Amino acid sequence: MTTVASKVPFSELAGLLEKISKKQGADKKLLLQEFINRWRDFHGKLHADDANTTDSFYSALRLLLPHLERERAAYGIKENTLAKLYIEVLCLGKDSPAADKLIKYRAPKNAKG
Incomplete structure (x- = not known):
């Protein structure tokens, strides 16, 4: 269908x-x-x-x-682990500004983008 x-x-x-x-x-x-x-x-x-x-x-x-969402379970991945996974999958440098923003996304100074 x-x-x-x-x-x-x-x-x-x-x-x-x-x-x-x-x-x-x-x-x-x-x-x-x-x-x-x-x-x-x-x-x-x-x-x-x-x-x-x-x-x-x-x-x-x-x-x-x-x-x-109730039909599917949560990913079971903490935000920090998910950020590290994104960094790896997106081939970002571990010390790059983008990677730093992902790791520290909750920090107020990084939230502004």
């Missing part, structure tokens, strides 16, 4: 979240509402012939609200 999620590139969702992070107040709500409306419209067109489809917005919602 083809799903809406399989047709919406992750980059579109990431771009949306980037735009939302730069907006304030009602503009944030409007951007998210437009995304959801486009999802609904596409869902309606994609599944027009299948009233019993199980396809839903849930897959996108899991990415938007990961702290509410």
Whole structure:
């Protein structure tokens, strides 16, 4: 079965979240509402012939609200370990500024980017 999620590139969702992070107040709500409306419209067109489809917005919602995810267990990795893993996977130098930001992301002076 083809799903809406399989047709919406992750980059579109990431771009949306980037735009939302730069907006304030009602503009944030409007951007998210437009995304959801486009999802609904596409869902309606994609599944027009299948009233019993199980396809839903849930897959996108899991990415938007990961702290509410109950279906899957947490990664079981502490933030520091995850930062070290990112550094290795992204081939960052261990002493690079980017690696330092990942390791010390909670420190106020590094949070500004």
